[in-house]
Every structure is written in C-alpha cells, then in structure tokens.
Amino acid sequence: MADNNVTRRRALQALGVAGFAGLAGCGEETGPGGDDDGNGNGETDPMTTEGTRTPQDVSGTIKIGVLQPLTGDLRYYGQQSVWGFLSGLAYKGDSEPPGDISAGTITMDVGDVTYELLLRDTEFTADIAQTRATDLVQSENVDMLFGCSSSGAATRVIDTVVSATNVPYMAGPAASADITSNNETCRDIVFRASENTAMDARSGGQYVAEETDVENVYLFGADYSFGRAVVNNYEQVLAANGVNVIDTRFVERGYSDWGPLLDNAEEAGADGIVGGFTVATLPQLFTAFLTGDYSFRAFGGFATLITNTVVGETMQNALGEDLTAQDIRDAKLGPFTTRYHWNQYDNPINDAFVDTYTSTYGMVPDLFTSGTFTAASAIHQAARYGGSLEGADIASELRGMTVRDTPKGENGYTFQTYNNQIRSEMTVADPIPTTDEWADAWSATIMPGEPRVRISGEDATIPESDVSCSL
Structure with missing residues (x-):
C-alpha cells in the first residue's frame, strides 16, 4: 500500500x-x-x-x-x-x-x-x-x-x-x-x-400503474437533483405503463403557495399526484392537500424520522389529535414507497x-x-x-x-x-399512526404499516439502457 x-x-x-x-x-x-x-x-x-x-x-x-x-x-x-x-x-x-x-x-x-x-x-x-x-x-x-x-x-x-x-x-x-x-x-x-431516488420513484410508479386505478397523474418536485430525479423516474415508469402524466411542475425548496397548484391539478383531471420533496416542503404541501377538497390521491415516499415527525404533526393538525388509520385512508394520503424501515x-x-x-x-x-x-x-x-x-x-x-x-x-x-x-427490493406501505409497540423507539406520530406490495430490485432500478455510464 x-x-x-x-x-x-x-x-x-x-x-x-x-x-x-x-x-x-x-x-x-x-x-x-x-x-x-x-x-x-x-x-x-x-x-x-x-x-x-x-x-x-x-x-x-x-x-x-x-x-x-x-x-x-x-x-x-x-x-x-x-x-x-x-x-x-x-x-x-x-x-x-x-x-x-x-x-x-x-x-x-x-x-x-x-x-x-x-x-x-x-x-x-x-x-x-x-x-x-x-x-x-x-x-x-x-x-x-x-x-x-x-x-x-x-x-x-x-x-x-x-x-x-x-x-x-x-x-x-x-x-x-x-x-x-x-x-x-x-x-x-x-x-x-x-x-437511491430512482428506486423510490420507479417502485412508486410501478405501484401506481399496476396496483391502482389511477389513470392521470400530476407530478410535483423540488427544483434540484433530488426532486428532478423523483419526477423524471416516475414519468418514465408511468408512461411506460400507460398512465397519463398530465404535467410536471418544479418549485423551490420550502414552497408554500400550494392551493393554486393543487387546484390546477384538480381542474386538469388528475386522480393522483406525486410529491418529490423533503421536510423543507412536504408540510406545506400536505397541509394544503389535507385541508382542501380534492378528489385525487397523493403518492410519494416515506422519509426519515425527521420528516415523519413533521408530517405526522401536520396530519394531526389537519385531521385531529386522535389520528386513526381510517382518517389517513379517507384523506387519500398514500400509500408510500420505502427504501427500508425496520x-x-x-x-x-x-x-x-x-x-x-x-x-x-x-x-x-x-x-x-x-x-x-x-x-x-x-x-x-x-x-x-x-x-x-x-x-x-x-x-x-x-x-x-x-x-x-x-x-x-x-x-x-x-x-x-x-x-x-x-x-x-423496495416496499409500498400505508402511513398509519405509530403503534404502542414502537412508540418508545419511534417518536413520530406516523409510521409505515405492513407492506402492501414488494417491488423487486430489478424493477426498481434504472436499467443499463437508461444510464449514461457503462463499466
């Protein structure tokens, strides 16, 4: 050496x-x-x-x-x-x-x-x-x-x-x-x-295309590499599976004026939206979504404890302190993909x-x-x-x-x-209130539920034909 x-x-x-x-x-x-x-x-x-x-x-x-x-x-x-x-x-x-x-x-x-x-x-x-x-x-x-x-x-x-x-x-x-x-x-x-972010998006896109009746999706993402990767990979997978992508919209981190944008998605006929954001933007998006009267469902990915804590608090503020799994289902929030949770x-x-x-x-x-x-x-x-x-x-x-x-x-x-x-492999799960079993070791109000589906690593990963490097 x-x-x-x-x-x-x-x-x-x-x-x-x-x-x-x-x-x-x-x-x-x-x-x-x-x-x-x-x-x-x-x-x-x-x-x-x-x-x-x-x-x-x-x-x-x-x-x-x-x-x-x-x-x-x-x-x-x-x-x-x-x-x-x-x-x-x-x-x-x-x-x-x-x-x-x-x-x-x-x-x-x-x-x-x-x-x-x-x-x-x-x-x-x-x-x-x-x-x-x-x-x-x-x-x-x-x-x-x-x-x-x-x-x-x-x-x-x-x-x-x-x-x-x-x-x-x-x-x-x-x-x-x-x-x-x-x-x-x-x-x-x-x-x-x-x-990586492509695995988040490709597994989420496959779930929306194959496991739901969603036909028209509006894609939102943060205007930097993270958000663009989420949106671009969702767009590829959805289009390849016959789901119509109505439009894509990128906004800066921390964007808060979500009402008009969500109204646009509703008026355009979206029955699903995707948000490619981190904790800097998700609370504002979810607050507008949960307090509005929208017919579409919101998809995305589970993040870390930091984001789940803030998103859980946002849900409680909008849906009530005694948040239930049924409240979340009725609000059309999720399910979400996850790279890994315990x-x-x-x-x-x-x-x-x-x-x-x-x-x-x-x-x-x-x-x-x-x-x-x-x-x-x-x-x-x-x-x-x-x-x-x-x-x-x-x-x-x-x-x-x-x-x-x-x-x-x-x-x-x-x-x-x-x-x-x-x-x-990736999984897709509903957000649910944190159960008593895990409350001492997971301080967020919400956590992933049991996996709905599992997406194979082969399906979740960008194929060789779609990358610009080859070793």
Missing part, C-alpha cells in the same frame, strides 16, 4: 484542493454472524460473480475514512448512517456496535481483521466534505472512503478526491440517481450500497439488527440504515473472498457481488456490473 499512498499524495499535491467549482448540495444490530463471518472456514458462498467460492483467511488492518454530517440540523442523517455501518460490521463479527459516536477514530475487530474507522464531520456541505476527504487520503492514507449524506458532497468527493487518487469510494446514503447513472460521476471504483422485513438478520440497534441507540433502524449496514457487510465479504485488505482488491470483489448478510434478508442486495449501484 505504501506506493499507492505516495501516488495518492502526489496526485493531490499536483492537483491542489483549492479553487474547485462548487456543486449544488442535495439531500434530503446485530446478532450471530453468518457462516462466512470473521475468519472461520465456514460454508462457501453460492452468490458471487464467479460461482461458488470459499472465503479465505485474511488478517490485518484496513483504514476507512468515514464522511458524514455529525453536527448541525441534519446530524441525524449522519448518525443513522454511521450506526447502520457499525451495525453491519458488528453483525459480521458477532459483537455489539459502539454506542456514542463523534469525529475521531473507532476500531472494530471482525475475526482477524481490524477496521480502523476515521470519522469526519462534513457538516452537510460539499466544501468541508472535500477538505475532510483530501486529508483522509493525503495525511491518513486511508484504504477506502465511505459516506456523505449530501449528494452534492458525494459528487464533489468523486469529482475531486476519488478521481485524482483512485481511492475506492462507497457512497451513501447520498441518494441522487446521477451518482451511479451519469458518466460524469460513474467510476469503476465508486460504489453505492444505499438505495418493520418491512421479517428475517433473522433484520430481527437481530432491529434488536441490537434499538438497544444500542434507543431507536429503531431508519431509512438509511439498511444500505449502510449492507455497505459494511459487503466490504468485509469482499475482503474475505478476495483474501486481501487492499482497497483496489476489495473494489474488484465488490463488482457484481451479491451481498449475503443484509437487513432485507440473505442475498438481499446485488451490485450491478454496469454502474456499481446496488439493487434491492
């Missing part, structure tokens, strides 16, 4: 780290490990690109630079992302994840492999993410990078640090579809084990994940945690089957790999060979 690290440092020194053009920001448990955990001989893994293979003994230390917002208003995005990653390593090592986290170094042993995780606070900005990533590669000689909750930050890290140094990067939970579908950021050393999957891995995560962090696993758990699980699986802790060797193993231990079940995620984006 010494020669590679020198090369990285020289590349960065030659390139420099000042003066890069700013990019727009975007963003919105453990138990017994499997048979290939640690360094035991275990059983062979039947789900690899080369066929049945036997894990190898591997020992030593791997340094991973972790980039997440750990302070500020959106620190919970970074917290749950790191908690999921730590839980993935803990599951592989049949141990407990660390509790308190902050910027610094966390060391975890999985068998004979020591993971040295260098946590750095990005403060949810692209500039700081770039600076921290540069330092991790240049001064700390990390073998890999992981993280970024902001898609703008992830894009900046790829465009500057990763491209200049060839340090493998596991992006996530940054969710812009462009990261792994646009040739400007698609790289053979850039991976994402987290679900109650959407029933399998031993998820059961262990939910139990240990809840006992360690005082809340249930949230939207981003399955993807980051899987990122850690995938990295260790790649090290075991490649027999190496070199970043380049791990990257080589990740390509096309099916990840065995995931919260969505065994072999629940697979990296696509054409763009290194992982694919996995």
